[in-house]
Amino acid sequence: MAVPVAFFGLFFGYPVAAIVSRGLREGGRWRFGRFADVLGEPDVLHVLWFTCWQAAASTALTLAIALPGAYVFARFDFRGKQVLRAVVTVPFVLPTVVVGSAFLALLGRGGLLDELWGVRLDTTVWAILLAHVFFNYAVVVRTVGGLWAQLDPRQEEAARVLGAGRLAAWRRVTLPALAPAVAAAALMVFLFTFTSFGVIQILGGPTFSTLEVEIYRETAQLLDLPTAAVLTTVQFAAVAAILAVHAGTVRRRESALRLVDPARTARRPRGAGEWGLLAGVLGVAALLILLPLGVLAERSLHGPDGYGLGYYRALGSVADSGGTFLVAPVAAVWNSLQYAAAATAIALVVGGLAAAALTRRAGRLVRGFDALLMLPLGTSAVTIGFGFLITLDEPPLDLRSSWILVPLAQALVGVPFVVRTMLPVLRAVDDRLREAAAVLGASPLRVWREVDLPLVRRALLVAAGFAFAVSLGEFGATVFIARPDNPTLPVAVARFLGRAGELNHGQAMALSTVLMLVCAGALLALERIRIDRSGEF
Amino acid sequence: MTLLRLDGATVRFGGHTALDAVGMEVAEHETVCVLGPSGSGKSTLLRVVAGLQPLDSGRVLLAGHDQSGVPAHRRGVGLMFQDHQLFPQRDVAGNVDFGLRMRGAARAERERTVEELLELVGLPGAQRRAVASLSGGEQQRVALARALAPGPRLLMLDEPLGQLDRGLRERLVVELRGLFRRLGTTVLAVTHDQSEAFALADRVVVMRDGRVEQAGTPLEVWQRPASEFVARFLGFDNVVAATVTGEAADTAWGKVPVPAGSPQGAGRLLVRPAGVRLVPATDGLRCDVLARTFRGDQVTLLLRPEEGPRLEAGCALRDAPAEGDTVGVSFTADEVVVLGG
Structure with a gap:
């Protein structure tokens, strides 16, 4: 727990x-009046309003599109389901x-739709909303679908036998059981879209800006720390509130439901309606998920002189890449x-210890800690990055020039995933198994190694x-x-995108493709070692 | 020699007292069965001895040594859990030799012990089988072998046969008793099933609400239940309020003879079904036959007397009256017990 x-x-x-105190303190005194000043500005209000409504709209759209998907994944058996689950x-x-x-x-501009029909959405909010759906589709499918697959269909059948119609049975039996999971998924999607940064940075242009983007702008471009501090605090409070509600729904979800093996609840679709639903879901997944990824790969190969690996080759040296970097991209x-x-190593150690501590103890304090671990997911990453710069630059913790700084910041977002994945599994380990080992002569450390670890x-x-x-x-x-001499992939992509010219754009696409392939590779490897209760978001 | 002794062992969970000043002893090579309904504190008792549950007050002594502060893995006792708790990721041999590995035994010794024990529990050659592929009875045997492998000075069994079906249970009880005799193992078992307890134990201890209600040999407890609770727990329902004078008692069923030397005055009285004799309806207490339950060549009758609570009577199959018949009943003194408490 201490670590x-x-x-x-x-x-x-x-x-x-x-960061917050630097922005809000002046001459040794807190200036809370700045909240009123900043929140009174029409620009800021506009950003706040946009942040909220785009998050709400993204969440609604994601639910509308992904819930049928969750149903299909939960209840139907079809060829390629495993692969598709990994792909989404x-x-x-x-x-x-x-x-x-x-x-x-x-x-x-110059995108696929532009070429085909002259349609451009990058100047509208639709691009943002669609990107958010793309991003969060899996959150809903996995959270809701995971539970749905384990609900005993016989409960619904029992209701049917007792005289409930198909819809009534679903509404009175399945929906109440599912509601907490839907709420939890919706809150997670809301959280992720509320704090959206990269997507809006690239697709939002000058028109659209969320709190997170605004914090970045105030901090990095306008150097207006007080405003950034106020916005950070506001976002922090909002995220904490969302997480508190989320923790509540998750607890309700853990309430006594009779769960069964998912393998027993799925079957092949029957009749035109069910096949149609399956086709619809697959179509949406293809359009929404495969198409953008495919277009990305296609653009990275499509140079001015036709298809080729030109952009990839350009990544190989400083000179060819157009001088954006000090090193070859x-x-x-x-x-x-x-x-x-x-x-990953840091996140595993920290998250693993936290999960172990959370398993062994119970109580309000621990639940608070549980929610606290999720906080980095929703806190302004910009604030954390900038905070690192201004706090970790003096002895005894002068890490500014150290390479470890980047992994430390990245581990912060990794820890919640580690905890969320480990916790259900650790909790599912029967404590009496540990006791059995202890009675047979295993010391506590040995118990952990012999029982928990395997x-x-x-x-x-x-x-x-x-x-x-x-x-x-x-x-x-x-x-x-x-x-600057050690950029990471996403940073390099963003820098390429920030520069004009076909070469830069093409290289951004090429690097993105590389990044996508690495991530997809990692995930597909994971899908092979899937566990029953993974990805509880 | 006394191997295990509990002195005023007390455990509280919040406001609930799971063990209330329990004292008991288990001698070496003895098999003791703790018997009680669920919630009577039996399992807590085992956990206390194993060191999995700290005492709020009192002492646990193993071979005369106070065990307070000795962690579970250093107590050298074996515990077989109610639902076995086999390690799912290991095969049968990996489960059985676990305790030996913890003690750092050499591979050859472990392999030999595993082979011997699997032979002993009737699963020869099962070393490489996956735990999940075992039936309930087989898991039971593996769990027993695992508990025996490190050679514990005291073997504790929590509802050892609880989840098995009836036939298997009756066979295993006999096997277990023979096995413990041969090995000279000291055993402390808990169960809620009285037939299991009486078949297995040299001595039984009946518990109620965290207290010891009665302790003695199976015969003693069976013949002379110490209280109405014990009597009813053993399945005797012919219990009635009585006033004992000399060798007879006044009850709602009329006069009932009692054995010589019974405690005098007001109290409770048990008539075992064998002591309820059927006589012609004109003699004795008139009863209607409400129901019949067949147990082999014995029939248990549920009777409704003219007065007083319902009665159970045992009789031979060929003598059994039909449902709805009216019979007479008389009582025999040697199946009557005047209960204390």
Whole structure:
């Protein structure tokens, strides 16, 4: 327990607090009046309003599109289901930057729709909403579908036998059981879209800006720390509120439901209606998920002189790449992998210890800690990145020039994934199994090694994969602290996108494709070692 | 020699007292069965001895040594859990030799012990089988072998046969008793099933609400239940309020003879079904036959007397009256017990 608490205190609480106090204190006094000043500005109000409504709209749209998908994945058996489940999860771990560029390639200037029909959506809010659906489809499918697959269909049958119609049976039996999971998924989607940064940075243009983007602008471009501090605090409070509600719904979800083996509830679709639903869901998945990824890959190969690997080759040297970097962009791949590996190791140690501590203890304090672990997911990554810069630059913790800074920031977003993945599995280990080992003469450490470790090894691998993928894609904090001579993949992509010219754009697409393939590879490897209760978001 | 002794062992969970000043002893090579309904504190008792549950007050002594502060893995006792708790990720041999590995035994010794024990519990050659592929009875045997492998000085069994079906249970009880005799194992078992307890134990201890209600040999407890609770728990329902004077008692069923030397005065009285004799309806207490239950060549009759609570009577199959018949009943003194408490 001590290690995770210290880690979060030092690398999360301290930098965030430092940023906030730097913005809100002047001459040794707190200036809370600034809240009123800042929140009174029409521009800020506009940003707040947009942040809220786009998050609400994205959530509604995601639910509308993904709930049928959740049903299909839960109740139907069809060829390629395993692979498809992995594929729809790929976007969730994809770097936001890649998502942004994929939609740019699809909907933007010179994009696929532009070429075909002259339609451009990158100047409208639709691009953002669609990218958010793309991103969060898997959250709903996995959270709701995971539970749905384990609900005993015989409950619904019992209601039918008792005289309820098909719809009534669903509404009175299945829906109430499902509602907490739907609520939890919706809150998670809301949280992710509320704090959206990379997608909006790339697709929003000058018109659309969320709190997170605004914090970045105020901090990095306008150097207006007080405003950034106020906005950070506002976002922090909002995220904390969302997480508190989420924790409540998750607890309700854990309430006594009779769950069965998912393998027993799925069957082949019957009749035109069910096949139609399956086809519809597959079609939507193809349009929404495969198409942007495919277009991204296609653009990366499509140079001015037809198809070829020109953009990939250009990544190989400093000179060919157009002088955007001090090093060859391909070095960013190697950097990213190293950073992500280090971040994964940190996240596993910290998250593993936290999960172990949460399993052994119960009570209000522990539940609070549980929710606290989720906080980095929703806190402004920009704030964390900038906070790192201003707090970790003096002895005894002078890490500014150290390579470890980037993995530390990335590990912060990795830890919640590790905890979420490990916790259900660790909790499912029967305590009496540990007692059985103890009575047979195993010391506590030995019990952990002999009983816990073998049972959670798979979960540990899955957690590592998730942590690796999100570390690889982390953008908001890394963009601040990665040094110019050591860029990571997402940072390099963003920098290419920020520059004009076909070569830069093409290289951005090429790098994004590389990043996508690495993430997808990690995820597909995970799907092979799938565990029953993974990905509880 | 006394191997296990509990002195005023007390465990509280919040406001609920799971063990209330329990004292008991288990001698070496003895099999003791703790018998009681669920919630009577039996399992807590085992957990206390194993060191999995700390005491709020009192002491646990193993071979005369106070065990307070000795963690579970250093107590050298074996515990077989109610639902076995086999390690799912290991095969049969991996489960059975677990305790030996913890003690750092050499591979050859472990392999030999596993082979011997699997032979002993009737699963020869099952070393490489997956735990999940075993039936309930087989899991039971593996769990027993695992508990025996490190050679514990005291073997504790929590509802050892609880989840098995009836036929298997009756066979295993006999096997277990023979096995413990041969090995000279000291055993402390808990169960809620009285037939299991009486078949297995040298001595039984009946518990109620965390207290010891009665302790003695199976015969003693069976013949002379110490209280109405014990009597009813053993399945005797012919219990009635009585006033004992000399060798007879006044009850709602009329005069009932009692054995010589019974406690005098007001109290409760048990008539075992064997002591309820059927006589012609004109003699004795008139009863209607409400129901019949067949147990082999014995029939248990549920009777409704003219007065007083319902009665159970045992009789031979060929003598059994039909449902709805009216019979007479008389009582025999040697199946009557005046209960204390």
